[in-house]
Amino acid sequence: MTGEASALRAAGGTGSEAMISFRNVSKHYGGGTAAVENLSMDIDRGAITVLVGPSGCGKTTSLRMINRMVEPTSGSILVDGQDIAAQRASELRRSMGYVMQSSGLLPHRTVLDNITTVPRLNGVSKPEARKRAAELLDVVGLASALGKRYPGQLSGGQQQRVGVARALAADPPILLMDEPFSAVDPVVRHELQEELLRLQRDLAKTIVFVTHDIDEATVLGDRVAVFATGGRLAQYAAPEEILRAPVDDFVAGFVGRDRGFRRLSFQAGDGVPIHPVETIRVHLLADPDTPVGSSWTLAVDDDGRPQGWVPQAKREEIRSGTDLVPGGSLYRRGDSLRRALDAALSAPSGLGVAVDDDGRVIGVVQAAEVLELIEEARLDRGRADHNTAV
Numbered sequence: 001m002t003g004e005a006s007a008l009r010a011a012g013g014t015g016s017e018a019m020i021s022f023r024n025v026s027k028h029y030g031g032g033t034a035a036v037e038n039l040s041m042d043i044d045r046g047a048i049t050v051l052v053g054p055s056g057c058g059k060t061t062s063l064r065m066i067n068r069m070v071e072p073t074s075g076s077i078l079v080d081g082q083d084i085a086a087q088r089a090s091e092l093r094r095s096m097g098y099v100m101q102s103s104g105l106l107p108h109r110t111v112l113d114n115i116t117t118v119p120r121l122n123g124v125s126k127p128e129a130r131k132r133a134a135e136l137l138d139v140v141g142l143a144s145a146l147g148k149r150y151p152g153q154l155s156g157g158q159q160q161r162v163g164v165a166r167a168l169a170a171d172p173p174i175l176l177m178d179e180p181f182s183a184v185d186p187v188v189r190h191e192l193q194e195e196l197l198r199l200q201r202d203l204a205k206t207i208v209f210v211t212h213d214i215d216e217a218t219v220l221g222d223r224v225a226v227f228a229t230g231g232r233l234a235q236y237a238a239p240e241e242i243l244r245a246p247v248d249d250f251v252a253g254f255v256g257r258d259r260g261f262r263r264l265s266f267q268a269g270d271g272v273p274i275h276p277v278e279t280i281r282v283h284l285l286a287d288p289d290t291p292v293g294s295s296w297t298l299a300v301d302d303d304g305r306p307q308g309w310v311p312q313a314k315r316e317e318i319r320s321g322t323d324l325v326p327g328g329s330l331y332r333r334g335d336s337l338r339r340a341l342d343a344a345l346s347a348p349s350g351l352g353v354a355v356d357d358d359g360r361v362i363g364v365v366q367a368a369e370v371l372e373l374i375e376e377a378r379l380d381r382g383r384a385d386h387n388t389a390v
């Protein structure tokens with residue numbers, strides 16, 4: 001291994017080109033608070049890197065040192081190979097989108113004007129900037145009519161979407177995101193996370209994302225940096241590795257008790273057997289003579305999409321779609337083992353409904369069979385580790 005490669009390995013880098021490098025960076029505030037302590041890490045180009053850790057461990061300080069909102073006490077930070085200490089802070093900031101928890105939108109400017117602020121500062125003409133802003137509203141999943149509203153006339157989730165659109169407006173290669181989704185409810189938060197992953201598939205920005213939520217970190221991060229109190233980088237690795245092999249008790253405690261279950265998110269569920277299921281069209285429920293299966297029958301709409309369950313024992317009471325027993329989560333072929341298991345465990349019938357890309361029922365999965373696959377994968381890994389060891 002070359003000296004450079006081993007230094008990269010020590011810094012937690014993958015060996016792919018680093019877009020941002022922290023080199024022995026510390027930040028001490030007055031009174032001796034060590035917000036960040038001797039941080040060395042490489043952040044991959046075009047990937048999502050998540051900084052995660054308990055409150056006060058230096059995540060925000062580290063993020064803000066990248067755009068020089070905070071200056072390090074010692075050490076250096078390189079962006080694209082250049083030491084940022086030698087660059088003008090205002091210019092550096094314009095090359096980086098910044099999204100924060102409280103969207104940070106200017107309250108007296110319309111959504112469109114908020115989004116066009118930075119491009120206008122960069123010299124883009126007003127019509128051009130507005131056209132791009134309207135496109136960006138679409139990109140982040142907002143109706144163009146919202147462009148005329150003021151931030152106070154939007155929901156929290158909508159404001160965060162505008163915050164993302166504004167950060168993307170100047171098409172910066174780097175996006176810094178500081179707990180951008182933590183002020184919205186869990187459902188909207190999940191939607192925003194999915195949106196970000198979708199956006200990133202097209203945009204391939206270098207994203208540095210701060211959160212204190214390990215679940216959010218493992219869902220979003222290509223790589224996750226776990227910080228410990230005192231600004232110490234405790235572990236920097238792919239999320240699957242952090243869940244599988246936390247380096248110490250602190251990381252193990254931080255990732256939480258159900259890490260074994262959460263790690264299933266990284267195991268493909270391709271091999272899960274999908275069995276046929278008895279179905280009944282919802283509109284046929286009204287006819288008491290329509291037969292149903294021996295125990296549980298799945299009600300579907302005319303396109304074959306699941307609507308709920310009919311337990312045989314309650315057939316008499318179920319005459320329309322509104323009487324159905326609600327179903328559990330859905331499993332799409334190719335989803336992770338976690339989704340497959342959750343579909344089975346959350347279904348009242350114990351049968352996890354599997355659907356195709358259009359949401360039409362293709363069959364059901366069973367928890368026992370998912371568990372068998374999990375056990376096989378574990379044994380395979382054990383054998384692979386043994387072979388590597390000998």
Ligand SMILES: Nc1ncnc2c1ncn2[C@@H]1O[C@H](COP(=O)(O)OP(=O)(O)OP(=O)(O)O)[C@@H](O)[C@H]1O
Pocket residue numbers: 029030033034035036053054055056057058059060061062212
């Ligand atoms: N301007 C400041 N002056 C003095 N101390 C500060 C300042 N900013 C942050 N700190 C301290 O530095 C430490 C790290 O703060 P930082 O905001 O980076 O943590 P964090 O991990 O982002 O926390 P949180 O999740 O609560 O936002 C904390 O102890 C904090 O009190």
